[in-house]
Amino acid sequence: GAGVSQTPSNKVTEKGKYVELRCDPISGHTALYWYRQSLGQGPEFLIYFQGTGAADDSGLPNDRFFAVRPEGSVSTLKIQRTERGDSAVYLCASSTAGRSTDTQYFGPGTRLTVL
Amino acid sequence: AQTVTQSQPEMSVQEAETVTLSCTYDTSESDYYLFWYKQPPSRQMILVIRQEAYKQQNATENRFSVNFQKAAKSFSLKISDSQLGDAAMYFCAYRSALIGNEKLTFGTGTRLTIIP
Numbered sequence A: 001g002a003g004v005s006q007t008p009s010n011k012v013t014e015k016g017k018y019v020e021l022r023c024d025p026i027s028g029h030t031a032l033y034w035y036r037q038s039l040g041q042g043p044e045f046l047i048y049f050q051g052t053g054a055a056d057d058s059g060l061p062n063d064r065f066f067a068v069r070p071e072g073s074v075s076t077l078k079i080q081r082t083e084r085g086d087s088a089v090y091l092c093a094s095s096t097a098g099r100s101t102d103t104q105y106f107g108p109g110t111r112l113t114v115l
Numbered sequence B: 001a002q003t004v005t006q007s008q009p010e011m012s013v014q015e016a017e018t019v020t021l022s023c024t025y026d027t028s029e030s031d032y033y034l035f036w037y038k039q040p041p042s043r044q045m046i047l048v049i050r051q052e053a054y055k056q057q058n059a060t061e062n063r064f065s066v067n068f069q070k071a072a073k074s075f076s077l078k079i080s081d082s083q084l085g086d087a088a089m090y091f092c093a094y095r096s097a098l099i100g101n102e103k104l105t106f107g108t109g110t111r112l113t114i115i116p
Helices: none
Strands: A005-007 A010-013 A019-024 A031-038 A043-048 A053-056 A064-069 A075-079 A086-096 A109-115 B004-005 B010-014 B019-021 B025-028 B032-039 B045-054 B065-068 B076-077 B088-096 B104-106 B111-113
Touching: A005 A043, A005 A086, A010 A019, A019 A086, A019 A109, A031 A064, A043 B010, A053 B088, A064 B065, A075 A086, A109 B025, B004 B088, B010 B019, B019 B111, B025 B076, B032 B065, B032 B076, B045 B076, B076 B088
Parallel strands: A010 A109, B010 B111
Antiparallel strands: A005 A019, A019 A075, A031 A043, A031 A086, A043 A053, A064 A075, A086 A109, B004 B025, B019 B076, B032 B045, B032 B088, B065 B076, B088 B104, B088 B111
8 A cells, every 4th residue: 555655755945934744644544753854863753643632742842843633644744933953854654553563654754945 | 761872874885795783772661672774865764674672582584684682782783695775874763662652762874885
């Protein structure tokens, strides 16, 4: 079946603008994760959804970052008043049920560039 | 908090040879999972192999195997018969077995180059 998809693949914006990044998980996966990967680094956890609710948002860096998953499937990561430091690849992953035994399957990411 | 350290930013290996990538981690937990992910230029993270901490036997997946040393908190990846398609960034990752702590913690990665 289809894997995790993310749109757009690349996003260029200007400092101070608002952006939305979309993630379509594997069909039937109830758990969804967002990670951020800065240049030369490994992915860093942002937020985890179990169904429609955010089970763990401890990785969100500040209140400019917000994510939703209103119907328990597609998720949108929203960044307000973007800063140059927000430039990174934003990765989304999904798993069957979020159990520690479940594999997280990743999408290809969205590369965000803030000018 | 858990940390994962990959001390080799870059490695290279001749095609068909064997290479070992190193990973150490720090945790106070006794039950957890360890992973190696591969990230080619397409950016998509692909699971290579996983190890459950409660299992003493080292995991193996075809040409990929791990050397898991729980007491030393070491988790290295061995790639045998290296192929050109193995060229990628490799990330070691940790995941707690505790419910409510499902996030992955990654190292900084090792870039593997395969020399034809």
